[in-house]
Amino acid sequence: MPDPTLRELSRRAIRQRLGDVAIRIFAERGYAATTVDEVAAAAGISERTFFRYFGTKDQVLFFRADEDTQMLVDRLRERPVGEAPWISLRQIVLVSLDLLDDEAELERERMLRSILNSTPELLAHQLARVADTQRTLGDALWERWIAVPGHREDDADTRLVLRALVGAMLGVLTEVMMHAEDQPPAERRRLVRTALDAIRPGRVDLGGEPDA
Amino acid sequence: MPDPTLRELSRRAIRQRLGDVAIRIFAERGYAATTVDEVAAAAGISERTFFRYFGTKDQVLFFRADEDTQMLVDRLRERPVGEAPWISLRQIVLVSLDLLDDEAELERERMLRSILNSTPELLAHQLARVADTQRTLGDALWERWIAVPGHREDDADTRLVLRALVGAMLGVLTEVMMHAEDQPPAERRRLVRTALDAIRPGRVDLGGEPDA
DNA sequence: GACAATAGTGGCAGTCTATGACATGAGCTC
DNA sequence: GAGCTCATGTCATAGACTGCCACTATTGTC
Numbered sequence: 001m002p003d004p005t006l007r008e009l010s011r012r013a014i015r016q017r018l019g020d021v022a023i024r025i026f027a028e029r030g031y032a033a034t035t036v037d038e039v040a041a042a043a044g045i046s047e048r049t050f051f052r053y054f055g056t057k058d059q060v061l062f063f064r065a066d067e068d069t070q071m072l073v074d075r076l077r078e079r080p081v082g083e084a085p086w087i088s089l090r091q092i093v094l095v096s097l098d099l100l101d102d103e104a105e106l107e108r109e110r111m112l113r114s115i116l117n118s119t120p121e122l123l124a125h126q127l128a129r130v131a132d133t134q135r136t137l138g139d140a141l142w143e144r145w146i147a148v149p150g151h152r153e154d155d156a157d158t159r160l161v162l163r164a165l166v167g168a169m170l171g172v173l174t175e176v177m178m179h180a181e182d183q184p185p186a187e188r189r190r191l192v193r194t195a196l197d198a199i200r201p202g203r204v205d206l207g208g209e210p211d212a
Numbered sequence: 213m214p215d216p217t218l219r220e221l222s223r224r225a226i227r228q229r230l231g232d233v234a235i236r237i238f239a240e241r242g243y244a245a246t247t248v249d250e251v252a253a254a255a256g257i258s259e260r261t262f263f264r265y266f267g268t269k270d271q272v273l274f275f276r277a278d279e280d281t282q283m284l285v286d287r288l289r290e291r292p293v294g295e296a297p298w299i300s301l302r303q304i305v306l307v308s309l310d311l312l313d314d315e316a317e318l319e320r321e322r323m324l325r326s327i328l329n330s331t332p333e334l335l336a337h338q339l340a341r342v343a344d345t346q347r348t349l350g351d352a353l354w355e356r357w358i359a360v361p362g363h364r365e366d367d368a369d370t371r372l373v374l375r376a377l378v379g380a381m382l383g384v385l386t387e388v389m390m391h392a393e394d395q396p397p398a399e400r401r402r403l404v405r406t407a408l409d410a411i412r413p414g415r416v417d418l419g420g421e422p423d424a
Numbered sequence: 425g426a427c428a429a430t431a432g433t434g435g436c437a438g439t440c441t442a443t444g445a446c447a448t449g450a451g452c453t454c
Numbered sequence: 455g456a457g458c459t460c461a462t463g464t465c466a467t468a469g470a471c472t473g474c475c476a477c478t479a480t481t482g483t484c
Contacts, residue, residue, distance in 0.1 A: 005478065007431070035469060045433050051471065120340065128336035128342060167383065219451070246441065259461055263442065357475075 013064065015053055018043045020061040027111040033121045058125055063113065068132045072096060073140050082148050085141050085162055086207025089169050092194050097192065100185040113181055134170055138163040165206065168199055227265055227275070230255050234272045237322040243331045270337055273324065277385060283343045285352050294360050297353050297374055298419025301381050302408050309404060312397040325393055345380055352374040377418065380411055 021043045025034050036057050040050040054060045083134040100106050116122045141162045146153045172195040181187055202208065233255045237246050248269050252262040266272045287304040312318050328334045353374045356363045384407045392400055413419065 005481080011432090036471090037469085047470090048435075048472095052432075055471090073465065109433055124336040124340035127339040128332065131339055171379070216450085223451090223461090249440085259441095260443090260464080261462055264461080267442085269441065 011053075015044065018045075018050065018053055018060055019064060023108060023111050023115070026061070026115045029196070031115050031122065042133070044103060053069065058122060061115065061122065062129060064065070065129055069129075069136060072133070073136060076137065076140050079144075081144060084200055084207030085145065085165055088144075088207075089137075089141070089165060090200075090207075091191075093169060093173060094189065094193065095169070097185070098190050100188070106185065110181070113177070115131065130170055131209065132161070134166050137170075138166045141166060161201070161203075161206065165201060171198065172196055223265075226255070226257065229278060230257075230262065230265055230272055235320060235323050235327070238273070238327045243327055243334065269284060270334055273327065273334065274337065274341060280308070281341075281348060284345070285348060288349065288352050288356070291354060291356075296417065296419030297377055298358075298413055300404075300419075301349075301353070301377060302412075302419075305381060305385060305408070306401065306405065308361065309397070309401050312400070317331065318397065324395070325389075342382055342386060344377050346375070349378045349382075373415075373418065377413065381408065384408055384411065395419070 018039070022039045025042060026049055036050055037047040038048045039060070043050075043079075050060075054063070072092055075095065076088060078177070079088045079091065100109060116126055142159050145151055145158065145162060148156075172192060176188055176191045176195065180191055225289060230251070234251045237251055237254060249259040249260055251272070253263075254257045262272075266275070287307065288300055289391065289408055291300040291303065312321065328338055354371050357363055363370075384404060386401045388400055388407065392403055395403070
């Protein structure tokens, strides 16, 4: 990022501000009961301009999550080539949970979850996003897999298994985030770690049984 | 059903007709490009009345799927008590695939899939529905499990495993339906059967390794 | 620094989904 | 058939979006 031009800075700032304002108002008065106009006004812009930043009312709640997905993929790419897939996954997930150590971030996550849980339409959107993350991470894992000498590009079975691995991991993550939402960050981290270890794959080349 | 009163008959007929008309028009002209008013008019009713049959525009595409879920649960309840969960699941899924032998039903499923795949919002709705089916079937499976003498109601591990079983099964089903949509029914049935056998659980009391 | 090209903004009108209120007319109970 | 309930249509309205146009701010060029 060489040139954070003034326009670009302003754009990011307004996006951020809209995101913060929206999540707070939605949490207070409810998602359906809040109009886009109210959110825009609270952020100091017109309704028309809101829709130039976010295509729809709900996107204002999810743009941060898009960044999270990208962060997971980036971190995955930073892991050493040849590391067993399950180990890589476990690592990047546990690191990303550290975000919740930040008090403000934790509070934000709480509000977001309460909004999502009380609006079926948003929950559906969330599921679609998880499915998307699963696909993206699965592809990235596969790219890394076939980059290892000796691994074949036509190993369809393993490709499927890798997708399943991501699915299992995200499944655990969602389960814990949904059903242990009141637990402190440390406890949630422990739960995730325990669950991940419980379902680790049998195949050693995938990262199973590292201590056997 | 003792008394299919005239009103009730009419209501069902109109619902059915709306569903058929809507899916056809959406497939022809696109979901977003078609207004509710057009669908209602094509079915011979007013827009206002459409919303008395379906709360939202997209519900007209999913009410049949709701019936399918109910059918799965009903069929599960008809299986002998004490049958291993995985066997029961495999059975009811394979039987339900027979629906696609009906030419009209197959064509309908094709149109529906094409509409869903070209509208992210509908795909999200679909995912939410699958999640819901998973919960419902998981609960039903659990009810049957604890009805067996010797099985304990506080066996949280097994309860989780049962949910995971349903998740795995629905995962396979969705995967095949999405990625083998052009295959004839017999081939799809074969794929599902193969995949289900490949991922059957290890624990014998769940229905794994029946032929070992 | 002046200038033109480019991009962001608000206001306005209009479409579409969805809902409440009301009147009318069909079916249902006795 | 009288009285009742329920379904429907019409009308009006809120709220999410979108296209259009005029206006202002920023950028790049000389």
